[in-house]
Amino acid sequence: MSQLDSLKQFTTVVADTGDFKQLGVFLPTDATTNPSLILKAVQKADYQPLLAEAVAKYRGRPLDEITDRLIVRFGCEILSIVPGRVSTEVDARLSFDTAATVARGKRLIEMYAAEGIAKERILIKVASTWEGIQAAAQLEKAGIRTNLTLLFSFAQAVACGQAKVQLISPFVGRIYDWYKKTAGTAWVEADMAGAKDPGVISVTQIYNYYKRFGIATEVMGASFRNVGQITALAGCDLLTISPDLLALLAESNAPLNRTLDAKAAQAMDLEEVKLDEAAFRFALNQDAMATEKLAEGIRGFVADAIKLDKLLAA
Structure with a gap:
């Protein structure tokens, strides 16, 4: 049995890609997209007809609407392959605007509905700013499911x-990147691998906390740099994995055992935490890694959203 097959026994495997033609190879349950992945996909010859089609069909409409139509088209293609859900991201430029995020999330759901896709198969993806989290709370009350992305800290969780x-979606790889860069020449890869990886430690803490206090929110580890980070989180609710790393897991027959366990977490002696806005902002401010990576992540998604706008406008 491959490591990928072993992993699927106790973790829902999600493909992290906009390249839906790769999905049939790995048979994931769900899929996630973001502006960067969609931008990467539409620059491939196979997907340029989708770009041209969206522009031709909705010419004259506002650019943000055409962009959302294109993203939804990708989501529909993905849902024709995966049996579960697809995550579709709200424009990162709205990361600090609760009302606009709610409105955009509802519009995406309406666009999917017009294509015959039930809202239960969509997760509206929102950055884990305070404003984004409040927008997600409103969407959830309206029956729209959400995926909170760019999550780097316990406070955000x-x-x-x-x-x-x-x-x-706590970002394992980007946490790892920050600590590795900060340590510089003092970083010893072997000493910071597997369960000692700072990204793995972060997701493990969040997973155990949620299970200990009966929080129903699903934990989906994301942004992996190597297979070791994935295998160290086997047992997590979901893991969203790039096609390259899915291929490595499929090729390996090395043993893979569960490392995260909900029953074990329920017996842990942990302290419950409550955060209002002031406490959230202070806790995030005290975490230099999370503060920097959240801001950097939003800037990166905004930059790619602008590039996608330019492609559509051209």
Whole structure:
């Protein structure tokens, strides 16, 4: 049995890609997209007809609407392959605007509905800012499920749990990147691998906390740099994995055992945390890694959203 097949026994495997033609190879349950992945996909010859089609069909409409139509088209193609859900991201330029995020999330759901896709198969993806988390809480109350992305800290996870969001995506690889860069020449890869990886430690803490206090929000580890980070989180609710790393897991027959366990977490001696806006902002401010990576992540998604706009406008 491959490591990928072993992993699927106790973790829902999600494909992290906009390249839906790769999905049939790995048979994931769900799929996630973001502006960067969609931008990468539409620059491939196979997907340029989708870009041209969206422009031709909705010419004269506002650019943000055409962009959302294109993103929804990708989501529909993905849902024709995967049996579960697809995450579709709200424009990162709205990351600090609660009302606009709610409105855009509802519009995406309406666009999917017009294509015959039930809202239960969509997760509206929102950045884990305070404003984004409050927007997600409103969407959830309206029956729209959300995926809170760009999540780097325990404080963000606590606030998401309080907001009763459907799912969070803590970014393992980007946490790892920050600590590795900060350590510089003092970084010893072997000493910081597997369960000692700072990204793995972060997701493990969040997973155990959620299970200990009965928080229903799903934990989906994301942004992996190597197979070791994935295998160290086997047992997590979901893991969203790039096609390259899915291929490595499919090729390996090395043993893979569960490392995260909900029953074990329920017996842990942990302290419950409550955060209002002031406490959230202070906790995030005290976490230099999370503060920097959240801001950097939003800037990166905004930059790619602008590039996608330019492609559509051209």
